[in-house]
Amino acid sequence: xxxxxxxxxxxxxxxxxxxxxxxxxxxxxxxxxxxxxxxxxxxxxxxxxxxxxxxxxxxxxxxxxxxxxxxxxxxxxxxxxxxxxxxxxxxxxxxxxxxxxxxxxxxxxxxxxxxxxxxxxxxxxxxxxxxxxxxxxxxxxxxxxxxxxxxxxxxxxxxxxxxxxxxxxxxxxxxxxxxxxxxxxxxxxxxxxxxxxxxxxxxxxxxxxxxxxxxxxxxxxxxxxxxxxxxxxxxxxxxxxxxxxxxxxxxxxxxxxxxxxxxxxxxxxxxxxxxxxxxxxxxxxxxxxxxxxxxxxxxxxxxxxxxxxxxxxxxxxxxxxxxxxxxxxxxxxxxxxxxxxxxxxxxxxxxxxxxxxxxxxxxxxxxxxxxx
Numbered sequence: 001x002x003x004x005x006x007x008x009x010x011x012x013x014x015x016x017x018x019x020x021x022x023x024x025x026x027x028x029x030x031x032x033x034x035x036x037x038x039x040x041x042x043x044x045x046x047x048x049x050x051x052x053x054x055x056x057x058x059x060x061x062x063x064x065x066x067x068x069x070x071x072x073x074x075x076x077x078x079x080x081x082x083x084x085x086x087x088x089x090x091x092x093x094x095x096x097x098x099x100x101x102x103x104x105x106x107x108x109x110x111x112x113x114x115x116x117x118x119x120x121x122x123x124x125x126x127x128x129x130x131x132x133x134x135x136x137x138x139x140x141x142x143x144x145x146x147x148x149x150x151x152x153x154x155x156x157x158x159x160x161x162x163x164x165x166x167x168x169x170x171x172x173x174x175x176x177x178x179x180x181x182x183x184x185x186x187x188x189x190x191x192x193x194x195x196x197x198x199x200x201x202x203x204x205x206x207x208x209x210x211x212x213x214x215x216x217x218x219x220x221x222x223x224x225x226x227x228x229x230x231x232x233x234x235x236x237x238x239x240x241x242x243x244x245x246x247x248x249x250x251x252x253x254x255x256x257x258x259x260x261x262x263x264x265x266x267x268x269x270x271x272x273x274x275x276x277x278x279x280x281x282x283x284x285x286x287x288x289x290x291x292x293x294x295x296x297x298x299x300x301x302x303x304x305x306x307x308x309x310x311x312x313x314x315x316x317x318x319x320x321x322x323x324x325x326x327x328x329x330x331x332x333x334x335x336x337x338x339x340x341x342x343x344x345x346x347x348x349x350x351x352x353x354x355x356x357x358x359x360x361x362x363x364x365x366x367x368x369x370x371x372x
Contacts, residue, residue: 008311011351011360014193018355023249030245043241049248053204057178059186061213063205064239065220068167068189071203072100072137074235075163075185078215081106081134088128089137089165090120091321091332092340097137097165098322106134110323112337116281118294118347119146121339126154135161140169140179142294142317143195143261145286148174148182163187168291170196171258179286180206190239190247195261195291196254198243260354261290264361268293268350271365276372292317293352295368300348303371312364315349 020027034045050062065071081087083105089097091110101108111124118141125136136155138146148164155162162183166172169179170188180186190202207213215232218225223234239247250257265288269279278296282288294317297303307314321340323332350364 010311011313011356011364013313013315013349013351014353015355016192016197019250019353022355023253026249027246030249031242034241034245040241041238043244045241045244045248046239049239049244049251050204052248052251053206057181057186057206059181059206060208060210061206061216063213063216063220064244065203065205066235066237066239067201068165068187068191068203069096069099070220070235070237071185071187071189071205072096072163072165073103074216074219074237075187075205076100076104076106076135078212078219079135079161079163079184081161084132085134086130086132087135087137088120088125088133090139090141090340091323091337092118092318092343093139093141093165093322094167094318095322095325095327096167097139098328100163101137107132107331108322108328109133110321110332110335110337112339113343115339115343117144117146117283118142118343119144122147122150122154125151129154129158129160133158133160135163135184137163137165138183139165139167140172140286142280143169143172143289143291144280144282145169145172145174145179145288147285148179152182167191168194169289170194171254172289173287174285181208184209184212190243195257195289196247196250198239199246200243202239202243202247203237204239257354258289261352262288264352264354264356265290265293267358267361268352268365271362271369275369277368290352292349294347294349296343296346297348297368298346299371300346303348303368306367306371307364310363310367312367313351316344316347317349318347319344 054062085106087101098108164183164186166180167189172179186206188204190198220237223230223232
């Protein structure tokens with residue numbers, strides 16, 4: 001007699017397959033409609049998507065582009081920032097944030113993070129401003145908004161520009177205002193795993209400045225605002241029509257997606273109450289959208305191994321702060337950002353997506369609690 005042992009089902013970090021199944025019929029119809037139209041570049045879906053975001057965010061200008069990295073780079077370039085200039089940002093973020101500064105020949109100036117929110121420490125930002133500081137890139141990390149009112153107050157005194165990195169905060173608010181609508185630019189990513197994700201790459205720029213909008217319009221289109229007339233060195237950075245059609249289907253559900261992420265986060269945090277685990281800090285300033293649910297834990301390697309044994313995914317965002325990365329180590333490696341370094345050594349991100357069930361959250365939480 002042969003006994004069959006039921007194999008444990010994997011719990012991934014993000015389950016794009018479940019979300020696709022939910023919207024497959026509508027997405028397939030919209031993609032087919034684009035295919036049959038043969039209008040693949042700058043089509044009606046791109047324009048409609050930009051207008052829908054413009055209306056939701058109550059912002060004057062919205063420009064889709066090829067990626068979140070492109071959005072950041074073009075925004076820095078539009079501000080005419082270059083060699084000799086400094087741009088302040090966090091060392092605890094994805095490297096694209098710093099690359100956007102380096103691409104333009106400027107110098108990234110890293111500032112340590114707040115130990116509660118993991119966002120840039122605004123008190124240390126004040127101390128890092130010099131005559132060469134031209135801009136600050138605050139990152140709304142993991143979906144937790146930076147206190148933009150405080151940051152704007154700091155920047156206005158020194159005429160410093162703000163480029164908001166909203167790659168992980170689509171739909172997050174501070175009071176009634178969305179992240180990405182405070183500074184000179186807001187930059188978004190539609191990488192597939194994001195709260196609003198495409199089926200490939202995609203990005204977006206928002207601004208309320210008419211003059212900056214004109215520059216972005218040219219930068220993303222070969223430096224041109226009239227066909228075959230090129231005024232500046234530009235990029236070929238466009239969101240294609242198929243991705244726009246897919247994003248429009250999902251965009252209608254972004255509030256529901258974010259609410260479900262909050263449900264998952266709240267459930268995790270309830271399980272972790274009265275333990276040594278440090279759970280994500282949610283203040284009264286902003287409306288967290290939990291792109292990641294990231295905890296701090298002492299025995300990270302042990303926990304990851306136990307989770308893996310139970311076929312539960314986990315990830316480390318981010319294992320090496322930017323000042324310790326090879327590309328920046330020569331200029332920044334001797335500097336110490338103790339909070340960012342501590343968080344990098346102890347952080348662990350758990351599965352989070354709108355479709356994650358209570359029973360799965362409970363299973364994940366029990367494995368971690370039992371490891372303490």
